[in-house]
Amino acid sequence: EAEVAQSPRYKITEKSQAVAFWCDPISGHATLYWYRQILGQGPELLVQFQDESVVDDSQLPKDRFSAERLKGVDSTLKIQPAELGDSAMYLCASSLYPGDEQFFGPGTRLTVL
Amino acid sequence: KQEVTQIPAALSVPEGENLVLNCSFTDSAIYNLQWFRQDPGKGLTSLLLIQSSQREQTSGRLNASLDKSSGRSTLYIAASQPGDSATYLCAAWDTGFQKLVFGTGTRLLVSP
Numbered sequence: 466e467a468e469v470a471q472s473p474r475y476k477i478t479e480k481s482q483a484v485a486f487w488c489d490p491i492s493g494h495a496t497l498y499w500y501r502q503i504l505g506q507g508p509e510l511l512v513q514f515q516d517e518s519v520v521d522d523s524q525l526p527k528d529r530f531s532a533e534r535l536k537g538v539d540s541t542l543k544i545q546p547a548e549l550g551d552s553a554m555y556l557c558a559s560s561l562y563p564g565d566e567q568f569f570g571p572g573t574r575l576t577v578l
Numbered sequence: 579k580q581e582v583t584q585i586p587a588a589l590s591v592p593e594g595e596n597l598v599l600n601c602s603f604t605d606s607a608i609y610n611l612q613w614f615r616q617d618p619g620k621g622l623t624s625l626l627l628i629q630s631s632q633r634e635q636t637s638g639r640l641n642a643s644l645d646k647s648s649g650r651s652t653l654y655i656a657a658s659q660p661g662d663s664a665t666y667l668c669a670a671w672d673t674g675f676q677k678l679v680f681g682t683g684t685r686l687l688v689s690p
Contacts (some may be wrong), residue, residue, distance in 0.1 A: 471621075498678075507582070507667055507680025508622070521677060556621055564609045564671045567678060569622040 467491040469570035471557050477576045483545035486573045490539070490559030498567065499532055499542050500556040508556055514540060515563065547577045580605045580672040584681035591658055592689055599653040599684045601668035606646045609671040612678070613642050613653050616665045625666075626653070658688045 470489040478484050490497050495516050500508035511530065513521040516537040525532065529548070534540040544551055554574050558567040581604045591597055601611070610629045614622040626635045626642040628651065634643040641654040651668055665683040672679050 469621075505682070507669070507682050509680070510677050513677065554619075558622075563676060566610075566612060566624055566627045568624060569614075571621040574619065 467568075469557055469559055469568055471570035471573055473573055474571060475574045475576075477578065478547050479578050480549055481546040483543065484547050484575065485544075486542045486555050486557075486575075488540045488542070488557030488570060490557070491568055494559035494561055494568075495537070496560045496563050496565070497534060497540050498558040498560075499540070500558065502554040502556055502572075504553075511542070513563070520563070544575075547575075549577050551575060552577045580608075580670060580675065580679045582668060582670055582679050582681040584666075584668060584684050586684060587682070588685040588687075590687045590689065593658060593660060595658050595688075597655050597658055597686075599655070599666050599668075599686070601651040601653070601681055603649045603651075603670045603679075605672065605674070606649055607673040608646065609673050611642075611644055611651050611668060611670045613640075613651075614667045614669065616667060616683070618665075622667065655686075658686075660688050660690050662686060662688050 497514040499511045502508040511525045512532045514534045532542045554572045556572045558569045560567045583602045612627045613625040628644040639656040644651045665685045667683045669678045669680040
């Protein structure tokens with residue numbers, strides 16, 4: 466069964482360091498999403514891609530976060546420099562088109578010390 | 579701004595009981611509504627997707643309903659099992675903002 470892949474599963478870093486997360490969506494899914502989930506809350510959208518183009522990054526802290534999907538397939542989310550408040554679960558999801566059923570990866574648990 | 583609320587925040591039931599989880603949304607301009615399950619420390623698993631034109635969807639012991647006019651959706655779980663213990667999240671695809679808006683979830687514990 467097709468799945469969304471994410472790596473790493475866990476990341477511990479010190480504040481001011483750079484971190485990067487990788488996501489490989491389900492094959493054929495044109496829409497890719499990055500979410501951040503704080504413990505006890507629902508996921509919040511950081512950035513949405515349609516193929517290689519960003520269609521929504523209104524909630525992405527652009528002074529420290531960046532995201533790319535160069536060939537319209539896999540994607541990387543980067544934080545530089547990391548801050549204590551960035552500790553959270555970072556989830557990647559994909560769908561055939563915007564508004565279609567979304568499928569999530571296992572997530573990356575980030576801890577910033 | 580679309581807001582999604584889930585009540586109760588936590589629920590504890592004995593095995594075998596039928597139960598209902600509630601989800602409400604403030605703006606009826608939704609394209610669809612999706613129910614997810616999340617185990618501790620894991621990603622989200624899609625359970626059911628209801629299109630705005632549909633009233634309900636069923637998958638095994640799960641049945642989800644949607645009433646756009648009242649801004650409500652329910653997830654019915656029949657004959658609950660300990661393996662159903664997880665957090666259940668609902669999310670509405672907001673037509674205006676073109677994104678999925680999540681509730682904070684209901685944490686379910688089914689005891690043997």
